[in-house]
Amino acid sequence: MDSNEVMIKIESLTKSFGRIKALDDLNLEIKRGELLGIIGPNGAGKTTAIRMACCILKPDFGDIKIDGISIHEDPIRIKSMIGYLPEEPNLYERFKAKDLLKYFAELYGVPKNDINGRIEYLLELVGMTERKDDRINTFSKGLRQRISVARALVHDPEIIILDEPTMGLDPATANSIRDFVRNLKGNKTMILCTHYMAEADSLCDRVAILNKGRIIDVGTPGYLKSKIHGDVILKIRIQNIDDVNGYKEQIMKFPSVAAVDFVDGEYLISLKYRNEMSEIVELFGNNVNSINTKEPTLEDVFINTVK
Amino acid sequence: MKFTSITKWEFKNTLKSKKFMMIFFLQLSVLFLMIIIFNSFVTNIESDNSVSITPSLSGFASMDVLDQSGLFLKLINPADISIVPLSYNASMSNIAEGKTTGFLYVPGNADQKIRSGQTIDMTIYLDSSDPKSSVVRDEVNSTTQIISQSYSNTLTDSVVPQNTTIPTVKQESTGESLPLQIIKKVMLVILLFLPLLLFGNMIIDTVVGEKERKTGEILIAMPMSQAQVIIGKSMAVVLTISLQVAMWLIILLIAGFHIDNPLLVFIFIFLTSIPIIGITSVVAAYSKNFKEAGIGLSIAYMGIVGFLVVPVLLYLSRKSFIANISPMTIVMRIFSGESIPPTDYGISLAAILIVSIISYWIAIKLFERDDIMFGPRPGILRLIYDLITFKKF
Numbered sequence: 001m002d003s004n005e006v007m008i009k010i011e012s013l014t015k016s017f018g019r020i021k022a023l024d025d026l027n028l029e030i031k032r033g034e035l036l037g038i039i040g041p042n043g044a045g046k047t048t049a050i051r052m053a054c055c056i057l058k059p060d061f062g063d064i065k066i067d068g069i070s071i072h073e074d075p076i077r078i079k080s081m082i083g084y085l086p087e088e089p090n091l092y093e094r095f096k097a098k099d100l101l102k103y104f105a106e107l108y109g110v111p112k113n114d115i116n117g118r119i120e121y122l123l124e125l126v127g128m129t130e131r132k133d134d135r136i137n138t139f140s141k142g143l144r145q146r147i148s149v150a151r152a153l154v155h156d157p158e159i160i161i162l163d164e165p166t167m168g169l170d171p172a173t174a175n176s177i178r179d180f181v182r183n184l185k186g187n188k189t190m191i192l193c194t195h196y197m198a199e200a201d202s203l204c205d206r207v208a209i210l211n212k213g214r215i216i217d218v219g220t221p222g223y224l225k226s227k228i229h230g231d232v233i234l235k236i237r238i239q240n241i242d243d244v245n246g247y248k249e250q251i252m253k254f255p256s257v258a259a260v261d262f263v264d265g266e267y268l269i270s271l272k273y274r275n276e277m278s279e280i281v282e283l284f285g286n287n288v289n290s291i292n293t294k295e296p297t298l299e300d301v302f303i304n305t306v307k
Numbered sequence: 308m309k310f311t312s313i314t315k316w317e318f319k320n321t322l323k324s325k326k327f328m329m330i331f332f333l334q335l336s337v338l339f340l341m342i343i344i345f346n347s348f349v350t351n352i353e354s355d356n357s358v359s360i361t362p363s364l365s366g367f368a369s370m371d372v373l374d375q376s377g378l379f380l381k382l383i384n385p386a387d388i389s390i391v392p393l394s395y396n397a398s399m400s401n402i403a404e405g406k407t408t409g410f411l412y413v414p415g416n417a418d419q420k421i422r423s424g425q426t427i428d429m430t431i432y433l434d435s436s437d438p439k440s441s442v443v444r445d446e447v448n449s450t451t452q453i454i455s456q457s458y459s460n461t462l463t464d465s466v467v468p469q470n471t472t473i474p475t476v477k478q479e480s481t482g483e484s485l486p487l488q489i490i491k492k493v494m495l496v497i498l499l500f501l502p503l504l505l506f507g508n509m510i511i512d513t514v515v516g517e518k519e520r521k522t523g524e525i526l527i528a529m530p531m532s533q534a535q536v537i538i539g540k541s542m543a544v545v546l547t548i549s550l551q552v553a554m555w556l557i558i559l560l561i562a563g564f565h566i567d568n569p570l571l572v573f574i575f576i577f578l579t580s581i582p583i584i585g586i587t588s589v590v591a592a593y594s595k596n597f598k599e600a601g602i603g604l605s606i607a608y609m610g611i612v613g614f615l616v617v618p619v620l621l622y623l624s625r626k627s628f629i630a631n632i633s634p635m636t637i638v639m640r641i642f643s644g645e646s647i648p649p650t651d652y653g654i655s656l657a658a659i660l661i662v663s664i665i666s667y668w669i670a671i672k673l674f675e676r677d678d679i680m681f682g683p684r685p686g687i688l689r690l691i692y693d694l695i696t697f698k699k700f
Contacts, residue, residue: 017677017678017681017682017683018678018683051524051681054528055528056524056527056528057677057681058677076530076531076532077530079528079529079530079531080530082528084525084528086524086525086528088521090520090521090522090524090525091522092520092522093520094320094323094324095320103312103316104525104529106309106312106316107309107312107313107529107530107531108529108530109309109530151525
């Protein structure tokens with residue numbers, strides 16, 4: 001498998017719903033075997049973008065090529081290559097778990113002789129073997145999500161697209177889903193839409209930040225964090241906030257300082273290196289209430305990028 | 308052929324559904340009840356002592372009469388048949404054009420001949436393809452009996468002069484009465500078409516249900532076209548209706564109803580279910596929720612019932628060729644044992660085909676539209692505009 005080969009190529013993708021522009025000239029490339037995370041605020045166009053990749057929605061303009069095939073040319077073929085897990089695990093309530101998988105296996109065109117074996121394997125994989133004869137309407141949200149994951153993988157797709165797979169799940173179930181994604185990493189090309197920055201940080205090879213239908217930035221989590229902030233963020237809470245701008249000017253004079261923000265009585269100082277940290281603190285004298293440091297996270301990147 | 312998988316699973320789930328089975332058996336119970344009521348009704352009509360609940364059917368059938376003696380014109384019952392005095396040629400032309408059901412010729416000196424004890428020869432010409440012809444024949448027969456009884460009594464009185472009692476004349480009907488024919492030929496047909504409307508709404512449950520349960524998204528993500536989804540689901544409903552109609556036919560045959568060519572009747576009802584499900588699919592594809600679909604369905608079904616029933620009445624009253632556009636007319640004619648020319652079948656089949664193509668095309672196009680599936684949904688006027696201008700549609 002050539003990991004540099006582009007598996008998904010999104011070109012000038014544009015889509016409007018009435019007067020609302022959901023996607024505005026979106027361009028993105030995803031390599032074979034890569035796990036790309038898409039983060040962005042609500043209404044950024046994440047779900048619209050992945051629905052188009054799954055040929056559920058049609059773009060107003062632009063194209064998506066999956067393994068070189070355009071969604072305009074052969075959507076049926078593209079659909080058969082993708083395993084899609086939508087945001088809400090809505091399933092047919094009256095189906096038994098194994099019947100549900102069988103139904104979708106037939107729709108995906110899995111050979112009849114392989115269906116039962118594949119279902120047994122997936123039920124085992126998601127830990128649902130003992131509940132295979134139970135109806136979906138007896139399942140908790142976590143179990144529904146597990147069976148949804150099995151449903152998305154029933155045809156052993158080359159590409160897996162997951163829209164908020166851990167949303168609303170308890171920490172244990174969310175972790176099991178994350179482990180599951182981690183195990184698939186490298187074997188499948190995956191897109192993961194998530195609101196959980198830590199999830200994107202820990203799982204994704206690259207992360208794309210989407211806002212107002214456009215890609216704001218894309219890169220590895222490390223690259224994004226270093227690009228926005230320095231190595232460390234110094235947080236200084238002060239007592240007297242009368243001379244905020246005066247302090248800001250003085251702080252910015254230090255060569256190690258990349259950026260300064262004042263939020264809720266607290267200075268957030270991004271430092272490129274740590275050498276001048278004590279000198280910066282001394283600037284405030286007795287006006288200091290508390291001092292903290294923290295490593296920059298993807299959440300900081302997200303907030304800084306989309307604000 | 309992925310739609311066959313959808314059909315298979317939808318049909319399987321329908322049969323497994325307790326709700327469906329309950330409705331299914333409830334309908335069969337209603338059918339049994341209707342058969343009992345029907346039999347009681349028929350017995351009531353045929354009974355001399357019954358209370359008449361027959362609606363007025365004045366002018367239902369018409370007959371031309373050439374009767375210079377005025378014998379029949381005076382005595383024939385005008386309640387059911389409109390009598391028009393006309394010549395032979397004009398009447399024959401009327402029969403050919405379907406304007407009248409029959410022509411009765413009574414010799415000019417009939418009255419004098421009967422009085423002198425001679426027999427007379429009357430001639431009745433009937434359009435045998437017209438289901439009302441038996442009504443006309445019955446009325447002529449009963450009038451003949453009335454005249455016969457009347458003259459017999461007069462002759463008896465003349466032989467025994469002291470007997471001065473006025474003869475009482477009672478009209479008796481032979482064969483099937485007109486209301487009975489309407490019940491047999493129209494009501495029974497309506498009864499058999501009923502499952503089409505009772506189960507047609509299942510497509511609402513399967514299509515609108517996908518939107519309400521938000522399962523439509525994963526279904527569209529399957530490697531098949533939206534057309535296959537609509538056709539797959541529709542075929543499951545058509546199969547369910549076929550099962551129901553077959554059972555109703557079997558029950559009616561067991562209950563003693565005479566149905567000429569039940570297989571042909573079944574095939575026609577089966578074919579009729581296809582466009583009806585198509586129209587219902589259009590309502591389902593456009594509707595956002597069950598409430599909206601219910602309103603849409605009521606309006607659509609009023610139109611469908613009108614399209615099916617009005618031509619039947621048109622055929623009964625005027626024997627109009629265009630009335631064959633309704634498959635219900637064809638089924639009624641099959642019930643009557645008429646020999647139906649291929650052109651009459653053709654017009655009905657063409658109507659089924661055209662309505663099916665148009666309705667499924669619209670349903671599929673609606674289901675394919677992003678704005679209808681995921682919003683914001685366009686209004687009906689906007690859709691018509693898009694259709695006219697070929698924009699997006």
